[in-house]
Amino acid sequence: MNLSLLFIVPAITAVVILFTRSLQQARALALGGSVVQLFLVGNLIAAFQRTTSGLGDGVSDFVFQQRMAWFPSLHIDYFVGVDGISVAMIGLTALVVLAGVLVSWNVTKQPREFFFLLMFLSAGAYGFFISLDLFLQFFFLELAVIPKYLLIGIWGSGKKEYSANKLALMLMGGSALVFVGLLGVYFRSGSTVTFDWLRATGSIMPVSDQLFFFPFLFLGFGVFTALFPFHTWVPDGHSSAPTAASMFLAGISMKLGGYGCLRVAMCLMPEAAQYYSVYIVALATIAVLYGAFATMMQTDLKYINAYSSVSHCGFVLLGIGMMTRSSIQGAVLQMVSHGLMTALFFAAIGMLYERTHTRKVSELGGVMKSMPFVSTLFFLAGLCSLGLPGLSGFVSEMTVFVGSWERAETGYRVMTVLSCMSIVVTAVYILRAIGSSIMGAPRSAAFLQFKDAAWNERVAAAVLMAGILIIGITPFLLNQLILPGSEKIAQQLQRIILPL
């Protein structure tokens, strides 16, 4: 399996889209590209299973590695490889991209550029997940930021310039912090300079340096994943973004941050991670509860889902910060699960908005009658968000809770209990949203006339729903993919070289 194809295919698709002449051509190409990509990813998963099944139980290694010198003088390589966790994230990306293309089927404004940017963004995300060279990874991270600025700034709604600026600036600020952290790794881990992730995890950075650089890396990536208090780009960014951009943003981009926190910050500096773990957990708990309470007061569906994403991404950070084997596993599951769920939620909100031209809960009501499909979709996304068994959210949240409980110190226990409380708050805001926008008497006669989902919307929903149901009903399938990788990370985190 040639991993480079994973970002080359979308990149080529993106470039070819630039030469199309019409919406029809652009979207057909984008769809074709995403479907090819999905097959490629399916092939990757199959090949990965075949290759790793020979390694024996619980062994995790990066397979399909490729290495080429890129800037030899600086010891920067083009170096890629995947383990089960990155494969899972790649799978998530493929599903969200395909669904995103489908819901954007009728973009009339500059369709060529729109699909170009979507494809471009996805290429960045794929590249990010396969990189084993930190500089290469950073390069892809940046590639994934710029399109978002344009997507919101051009195709957005509401105070789009403000939101686009805010998002781009905060994410770039995050990137700057990450870069500082990476420089620390570059210079201070090992005897020679290196950006090689494998080498850097094998060597041990002096603890004092770790303590200094860890916050840069963690907070930097944390901005991407809505770490409190750097989360305020999320509500504004989402509410102004066009549907597909919201889906990409919450479904993929926020996961870049979680993945980076786990794979880069935590793995490269385990001692610092131990030291800061209590702060991470505290911030995560705040994000979980505070995000949930703030969601209760929102009146715009997109704000509801955006704040709820802050709360749900808090579970990712909680799982990472707890640093136990199950909690790391839970964090990874939550990234995949939340990616699918939130993309579905934004897709459903987009479908509602296209028809009713409002996202205000108070102006909606009783759409179940005219749009049973869209309503069911919204309902399922909501139920997934509140952690109903059978859907993916339950599996991942419970894994985070079980993992968090493994930390027996009183402070950690208290924070676990506090985070658990969010399941009640989530139920409150989700049911409020469902109760007043989907259920109830139809708001007006016009509400009886809306057309239910079109074929492209149905397929998009089916793609995401399939992922949610597969994880929710047969979690062992995804679990066997990510378990070895999570255990390996947990082992790495539990290496302690000196008492702090």
Next chain:
Amino acid sequence: MNMFTQAVWIPLLPFLSFLLLGFFGKYLKGTTAGWLATVFLLGAAAISFNIAYEYFFLFGKDANGVYQTIVPLKMTWLQFAGGLSIDMGLLIDPIAVMMLVVVTFISLMVHLYSLGYMKGEERFSTYYAYLGLFTFSMLGLVLSVNLFQIYIFWELVGVSSFLLIGFYFDRASAIAAAKKAFIVTRFADLGFLIGILVLSSAAGTLDFQTLIQRLTDSTGEGLHTATATGFLGVSALTWGLLLIFMGGAGKSAMFPLHIWLPDAMEGPTPVSALIHAATMVVAGVYLVARLFGIFAFSAPGAMEVVAWVGAISSLFAAVIACTQTDIKRVLAYSTMSQIGYMMFALGVSGGSGEAVDGFTAANFHLFTHAMFKALLFLGAGMVIHAVHSNELKDMGGLRKQLPVTHLTFLIACLAIAGVPPFAGFFSKEAILHAAHLTHPAIYWIGIITAALTAFYMFRLYFGIFHGATSSHHGDSHHHGHEGDFFQKLPLILLGVASMTAGFIPFGNFVSFSGRPVELHTDLAFSILPVSLSLVGILIAAWFYRKPSEMPDKVAGFFGSVFTAARQKFYIDEIYLFITRKIIFKLIAAPAAWFDRSIIDGTVNTFGVAAQTGSESISDLQTGKVQSYAAWFVGATLLLIIVFIYFIH
């Protein structure tokens, strides 16, 4: 042993019915969808009865004549990296088999009854799809092998209940009731979840059999860890069990988590019969019974709480039931009261010897109650259809118009009032006897509740079927028929069950030890409760058989107590105060404000400051992004230089 693997079809058949009707129901005309679902359920019921026969009479006992726990199927569903795992499987033991019979039988009755009751509804097939989903979840709950499996299905019955309470989703009251039911039980489930975490981390397993074995083995490590560690002077084990009980109390509408149950009556009446009377609401009792070994032998403190919560709920609800005028609400409070009975029966039966028979008594009452309470609700559905009202004042003199309903309702009332030889008499006697042995105070609460139960049930009976024919009823005479055969059949079958279920030698089948026990029947012991029940019935007859001023006089005599009971002791208002005034106003609103004003305000201030700053430095920068980007790049370079200098 593998013959019990067929049990997997019991939950799967209703699930298939759910999928089929969920996807294709809209293409089915008339009552086809309902018949389809009923056939699926008939299959599930047939397998359940077959399993009950095979288990209780043929293969369930081991060589010593003790009923064994059989796990014909178990697979790892979710492996946690830390070692625990959620397994999915089937667990067959006496209480599970008993519940299978109850759930499939009542569900089948409700399926049949709804064919007529829900005919002509716009979302007829959706209704049956939801019934299938509920039945699947409830059966999965009953068959759980693992603490987390039961939690999973526990949540699923919760959502099915939400869907069915909110079935008439264009009614604001139905939505509010559905939300309330879900959120209150979710709050209770928070306790359940944390309880699971506490217990499983102490015992190192989530598997029921291993868990119970480890936490009741006084020499083992699991029990030692669980009792040695603690919080606020209470051991981890007791905390875990109490929190799990909190989940059970929420689902079973125990005080003070009961407030959702009366409102849940917004759902279609057959749903109330199935979910909110016979099956889902007894899940809490089932849960405590499932973990009974741990409760009884390792955590007497938790047991005591179970007993008192049950006792208080039973009396509290009985008092309220006497004052309500909506017949479904009376039945709802009556359900709460009877579940309280089951709960305290479990709670008082700690210790050893005869006291443990309370376990059998609780399950016996669960069984008989399911029959007569489902019957009461289905009868109430007939009445409501006849008069188009839930209010007692709109009813009266219906015995001629609804003869079958009248007779079966009377049987059910006699059964719940504990009049021999109807079913409730036997199970109630067993419970009172168990309470008498260890908790005299709870025994007296039980006696008073029994008298009140007889009174309010016959208040309903006389109010509906006797007394003056109300004006409302007069004009509805022409369409006040009693439904077709399939609506009456469930009433008749449940009526027969309510008459005869008491004669089942229940102790031969269900007991904690697995060995047959003889349930206590003693004429001398029965005199007091039975005569009190008869007094209750007579007072009800005196008050309500003919129009009378007595009820008002008595209400006046009790004055504010009566008003408070009628207002359900203001528990709803307390909850409203907490949610509206404290959670929304004092927590959520400030959080939202803080986020927009303080945190985002800070971010914006930085933005403005940076913009002003960059503009003042460089006029060459025109776009905002570039200028900020320049700042970041500059800052980064600066930092690089600093590090290279200071670190190297």
